[in-house]
Amino acid sequence: MDVTATSPYVTQASATKSRVRQTDLRSRGEPFVWVLGGTLVFGIVMIVGFLVLVAWNGIATFIPEPIAVVTTTNGTVIAGEPSRTDVFKPDDNTLGALSPDVRAAISQNGGLAGRTLYRVGNFDLYGEDFRWVTDFDVKTVSYPKDMVYVERLEWGPFIGAVKAITIENQVIDGLKLDDAQFVKAHDEARARWARIHEIERNEIGAVNAKVDRARLSVRKAELDSGRDSPAYEHAEAQFEQVSADSHSAYDRLTAEVQELRAINDRSSVTFVDIGGREKAVPLASIVRAYAANDLGPLEKVGVYLSRWGEFLADEPREANTEGGVFPAIFGTLAMTLLMVVAVAPFGVITALYLREYAKQGRLVSFVRISVNNLAGVPSIVYGVFGLGFFAYVLGGSIDRLFYSENLPNPTFGTGGLLWAALTLALLTVPVVIVATEEALAAVPRSMREGSLACGASKWQTIRNIVLPRALPGVMTGIILAMARGAGEVAPLMLVGVVKLAPNLPVDGIFPYVHLERSFMHLGFHIFDVGFQSRNSEAGKPMVFVTTVLLITLVAVMNAVAIVVRNRLKRRFVGSQF
Template sequence: MKKWFQAGDPWVWLIASAVSLCLIAVIGLVLFIASKGLVYFWPSDLYEFKVENNQSKIHTVIGEIYDKKMVPALQLREAGYEIPKNMEKVQQILVKTGNREFVDLDFRWLIETQIKSQKKVPELIVLTRVTNGNFYGYPLYFEINGKRTEFNSLDDLNVLIDRATTLNNKALSLQKSEISSINYQIESIRLKQRSLEIKQTLTTVKKVDFKNKTNALKEKIVSFEQQLFEFNHLADRDYFFVKDMRGEVVRLSVANILKAQQPNKMDVIQKSIGWFKGVYEFVSSDPREANTEGGVFPAIFGTVFMVLLMAVIVTPLGVVTAIYLHEYAPKNMVTKMIRISVINLSGVPSIVYGVFGLGFFVYILGGSIDSLFYPEVAPGSMFGSPGVLWSALTLAILTLPVVIVSTEEGLSRIPMSLRQSSLALGATKFETLWRIVIPMASPAIMTGLILAVARAAGEVAPLMLVGVVKLAPSLPLDMNFPYIHLERKFMHLGFHIFDVGFQSPNVEAARPLVYATSFLLITVIIGLNLAAIHVRNKLRRKFKDLEI
């Protein structure tokens, strides 16, 4: 036993056990988040409950079961509910009832003792809408172009939904492309005119030319707006009538319906197809209803775009700094202090970087750029307000120590004999660095980049100060010159999780979206890291023979 301890085997087993426990904990956490989030997209069965309230009146509740829990009977008795004395615990069922415009809450708790009947009715339908969330009820009939048509099957409704969706997409595309582009051109002309006015070089001829161009663009907008109104009018042609749980017949515009399902009639294969469609819609569509409905595509795009921009900025800065410290800087007290400062920067709270980015990048640097190059935007701002560029720069400074330390470690692993051999053959020091040292240190550089991306993608606190917003009206990338707009604000998956989880007015509806978005953020980070790891492994194989 003594020899076994002296050989160090217990410590090997201890470390291996600790690593295994960490892996199991991480995998378990990811699976837990995935199970809580991905189940949100599964078409749930609909139930019709007959519930008796405290006044002994029976009313109908239609919805899908969201959660169940056991609560002490004493707690319910104190809340005023009549619970049999022989019961110690009572089951509560959380039901999503939707129909937000007709009921106070689209979620309600039902007590087991008040439920007189519970059944799955095949005819029940769930309608996913653009506004006011889901609608549950019994389908009755259509009103197509003013004519009443009986409801026969879900296919009839899907035909009308597809027609309205196509028209709505055309209207949205017209608004986001042609009309938005013309408005952008009008604003550009206004800024050019304002710039000439500031420089006092605006002539009457140029003023008339600007006015003519603006009027021509406004005429185009009028024609496009007429098409927009026509699309909206055609989309709002048909109506669908449904009987809700109150027994009232409700008239719903088909243009406001995104999807219709009768989950009680669906088998496992049909529900699986519906699940995949739901996941696709989640990652490809825009958010709705204060981010509690819809998708997260702008947040995905903003996260990836900002991280890639940060990587482009931090990599050359970190590599150049590491090369100078390791290859050129003298080995004295100043260099030691710089290294200590770089290492200590890794422990600075991220919110401090956010305050620094807001004060230096946004107000000082951005404000100076506006005053020097864009005085015509005053009293507004171009770069003097939070945007994706300042967010990327702030996170680049935050992750810079990681890249510097990793690159220096890679440089220190390269034998001095290789440098001396290159210099002996007549190469300059720069050529030696560029052609031998940096390529061989590239795996270490990629390791630092991987760590930087992993941290930057999950940071939220500094971004709240320097560019991220709850809902961005447009992406940082579009078809308007210069096509990449680094001054714009953007959405981020991390901030989306914070907003939905803690700022949402509808907590129950937001909870599964928090899990789904969290799992998506983990997936994005893993995807970015796997891409960097693939590049690093290729570089390692390429320079494997030269490593020690």
């Protein structure tokens, strides 16, 4: 009988090989590492792609474009800036009116045809800002050098040619927009317009505010002491004196405004559109005018930088689709700083109590869970709470106690900068509390024990040992709060943000800081221009450029906070034991 002997080593190797083959893929980490890495890369690509898209469309908004003069097959002539191109599918009626060659070309292209959207401007003449031109309707396209692009204070841009330039009631033949004489006259006219704006906005506003304060003093004396009291008579006499002085100042300022306007009315530019219709534009109403098809590289850069300067430093016009956004920049920055001032101490104090003083138990755990859940409450709910509690309850009480003479017109009993900042402080306080608690927990226990062993009290230990070393973590929470609060829009729509704020929260009128005033915000400005403007096509470029500005503003504020946090980290590096 044959007996085949099997080596034990061979058997063991076969068993090991079998076990390797049967190993579950889920027990190996490499595939999941690749999945996690791929997910990270995908997220980074999406973020970078979003930033590139916004930056590309926003930064290119102010680049001056050439003006095309398009002649169509039916003899219609239009002039405008090419805005964007698109493809569409013509309907049967449109195809039936085309020649066989054009229909064949469209059929070969899958039934699709191209078209271009031109910004034709001249809304006061045409009743529209943009016009589509299909590719099969285009006969010729030219770029005449005499076509000018005019940015006006009203009615949007004008596109056409210069017919006549009048300066001081004299028509000057042969004068061009880039001649020194025209540039000087335009600068002087714009300076007079700025002076008129300054008088009407600030100086006359200050006179009216002075009269209003005197009037309210009379009302307050009447409410406090009655009409027969000496206080009322004194207040009424002061009001009469202030009114007389104010009338004199008002007449002087009004006379100056009328004189400046009369001078500006003597200078104008007469333009003619591509169809031959004329339009006289006062020289002071021209913000910027240039021959779009005759600009050199340096001149294009000048126009581009001039538009950026206007965007950052001036007020909006034309339903926020043109002009600047300085009030929105100021309002966003002021609201965010006020929010930080409110949320930082409240969040830090709450975290200190929960971590250092409160007895750990079910109640503290419930409070922590509630704080974490607050971070998931929809922001519009905070807006409703801010309107109901801050504006109506707290603000209404303040009005009744300190501003009764203003009633029924509310002072603090309506939306304003202060209530908006406090509302967003409530929205972001959970972030600060959680970050501060984590920072406090990260301070080594040995440092607390060493301080207590040296005779320091618990508060002295917290103030001199724990808090300084937890500040970098606290700054992290504040950075996250700023990033979220600066971009919130929904609650602000209920507690103070407006489409156009006539006055800034800080000005030269006593008491100089007006926290009760409504304000503009970059986030709401984006919403308003993109979805509430008269023409969405005209507002689309402003949406992108305002988004770029908002991202930049948040990044700058966060960068400053990060620099402070890093300095705090370096200050205490190596001090732990």
